[in-house]
Amino acid sequence: MYDAHAEQDWRAWFAEHGARLRLIARQWTRSEADADDVLQEAFVRFWKHQRHLPGDPNALVVTSIRRAALDLHRRTDRRTLREQVVSADAEAVMDFEPEADPRLQALARSLPSLPAEQREVVVLKVWGDLTFEQIGEQLAISPNTAASRWRYAMEALRRLVTARTYE
């Protein structure tokens, strides 16, 4: 599904995977614009230099996104707290396409309510298509910790969706 080794046309590959990659980038960035910058830098690096490397291309591109996001954080660490707060307020944009099913709507609205450490595990497992072992490598945690965060997230989402569905 994510085989980029044989793919020659970046547009076709990005059209299929760009949305989920951007969602992953969004987990590690403070704003929509930052997510775009990170994804651009990571995807260009991946497509030019890494897609022919041995190994799982999907894990490679996620690693590239993670690295670009960390680099951006280091560069912008001196940003003032006020700017960060303003930015966070201004970026209340939904990460998903609208859904007709009210339960899916509730789920999409609930995801941002998760603690960041749980949400990134969910995003990496569902849209990154990574195993708990790969997630552990990405986040420098053990696979058991990743699995534990996943279970907490599922339980929290179940409660949130139930509450929101009957609001």
Place this chain on the structure above:
Amino acid sequence: MNNEEDIESALRRLRPRAPSPALVGALGRELDAAPASGRGVILRWAAGLSAAAACLLGFLLFGRAPATVAPAYQLVRAEQPPASVDLFDPVRLQDGSFVRPVRVRWSNETHWEDQRTHTRLINYSPSEQFGLIPLETY
């Protein structure tokens, strides 16, 4: 949506928002250029560094002369200062004869100038020759 599998299944049905056309356009500007293989990158770096070195050398040599016009140098001065001669103590060779070692040092200096820019090249070439002068003994 009561258990973990239901929630995971529902999550997988959510469709992340597509990247903006601006992002796709920015990627296009970077990726639609000529493909850069590892060897290509090395060659481009080598060519770039060579060009930079040539520019630097040209700047140092020709100063204010425009790079597109070849300089025309003419000989404006030639000097050959008097040679210096060093005579050493006589030595005896294996055949019993005596010789005096002598060392002669001289230099040639020529000045070339581009009349248009007054850029001047000075060519200095020192030379040295070593010889033996036979001595007669009585």
